[in-house]
Amino acid sequence: MNISFADVSLTKPGVLALLVCEDSVLSGFAADLDRKADGAIKRAIKASSFTGKSGSILELVALAGITAHRTILIGIGKRAELTTTILEHAGGDLHGRIGKTKEAVAIVVDGAHSAKIEPGEAAARVAFGAALRSYKFDKYKTRAKDKDAADAALKSLTIMTKAATAARKAYAPLAKMTEAIYFARDLVNEPANVLTPVEFAKRVRGLSRLGLKIEVLGEAQMRKLGMGSLLGVGQGSVQESQLVIMRWNGGKTTEKPVAFVGKGVCFDTGGISIKPAAGMEDMKGDMGGAAAVAGLLYTLAARKAKVNAIGVLGLVENMPDGNAQRPGDIVTSMSGQTIEVINTDAEGRLVLADALWYTQKRFKPKFMVDLATLTGAIMVALGKEYAGLFASDDKLASQLIEAGEAEGEKVWRMPMGPAYDKMIESRKADMKNTGGRDGGSISAAQFIKRFVNDVPWAHLDVAGTAMASPPTSINQSWGSGWGVRILNRLVEDYYEA
Secondary structure (H helix, E strand, O other): OEEEEEOOOOOOOOEEEEEEOOOOOOOHHHHHHHHHOOOHHHHHHHHOOOOOOOOOEEEEEOOOOOOOOEEEEEEOOOHHHOOHHHHHHHHHHHHHHHOOOOOOEEEEOOOOOOOOOOHHHHHHHHHHHHHHHOOOOOOOOOOHHHHHHHHOOOOEEEEEOOOHHHHHHHHHHHHHHHHHHHHHHHHHHOOOOOOOHHHHHHHHHHHHHHOOEEEEEOHHHHHHHOOHHHHHHHOOOOOOOEEEEEEEEOOOOOOOOEEEEEEEEEEEOOOOOOOOOOOHHHHHHOOHHHHHHHHHHHHHHHOOOOOEEEEEEEEEEEOOOOOOOOOOOEEEOOOOOEEEOOOOOOOHHHHHHHHHHHHHHHHOOOOEEEEEOOOOHHHHHHOOOOEEEEEOOHHHHHHHHHHHHHHOOOEEEOOOOHHHHHHHOOOOOOEEOOOOOOOHHHHHHHHHHOOOOOOOEEEEEOOOOOEOOOOEOOEOOOEOOOOHHHHHHHHHHHHHO
8 A cells, every 4th residue: 555645635536534533623624624515524523423532433425515425534532642552543443444445545634633743743653554454464365356355455545734744754664664564464474384484584584685684593503502492392393493693783883782582483283292273273373473573673674773683583393293302301401501391382482592592692782572472371361452571670671661552562561580480490400391380471481581691681472462462453464563563662762762
């Protein structure tokens, strides 16, 4: 979908949308339009239940005096409570309403700003929301009616504002982030027979066109590094495990980087501790953390962020096989610490153990954040509205919470402590990979913490948000791309400021 910005004016026949605050008082262009329609818009508002509440929509057809065939009013709530997230959802709501039209579509953002949101930024956020909503993953559909539906999709959207120049400038980095979120969503949505660890690494290599430096370590190289924890997970698969290192050097050469590590289990059967058959198809999305990290590095490189950042992706496939890891096996991680594998379905933390150790040892970052679709327990605790946040550093935790609130990717900090750490003590090795059912997401975080040394660290358990999360105004995709936005905002707030 092509998005453009233009000055406010009467449009050609087609669809015209207006943003309306909760008091439903029309002003500016909307008031002028109402006068041309001989008060029909105000009468329609009065006769309906439309109040301008955020998320509400009123559609009017063929109003006399107006060239547009359809006039759509989109509520954005009280002006004093207006946020960029509300504006994004308004753009998404519009696309959801008219996404299959072939007519020209324009939305007037005149007056839809506040003391905290400049007019240009407001227009850019509406465009961003519409762009995110327009995403579709239909590459495997072949039936004629599906192709016809794709052809009928909205091709262009004009955002009309008195601050068109400022809006274009504000939208430029958001357009790059849209591309990155699409990239992350595509990765999560791909079937596992297509997106193997090697194919995932190949697609990330393609991002070198943006100026990223990409390294890929195969199993032989990881074996030399002593990554027995990560390699144990993938040893039952015919697909070779990969460790991908993404580097963006946009900051000062003397500045330490920030680092992000993603769990990338391209398919998770549970291994010998095999999962129930029902719902196992969703385990193609068990690489959502790695997809988010790849999307973040895509964003930073595409918008030429003045930061130094590292992305490390641990890519494996967890399969049952005669060569697969067994419950009771003991593996030696890159750190030298030994791990008793109690449950082969607690595999993501084994991948992260070596990936995090490698990252902190090689790059000595300012901080590390890992993302993983790690535990079902986090969904029991938080549902699918929040990701679980675990952290060794209060400042980093606070900034992640603030970034999540600002970007609509919310996190909730969970407890950690010695009592939970004792749950993973082993009689046979330095630790075991699961502490049991109670507090499962917390003992998993305690396990990961043993591989970060003294580097400020945070762990995001995104099992409920990266895949199969509830549809929203700006995302109708199974794979949400969750994580790209919160991490990008974190970098802006923590590093660029």
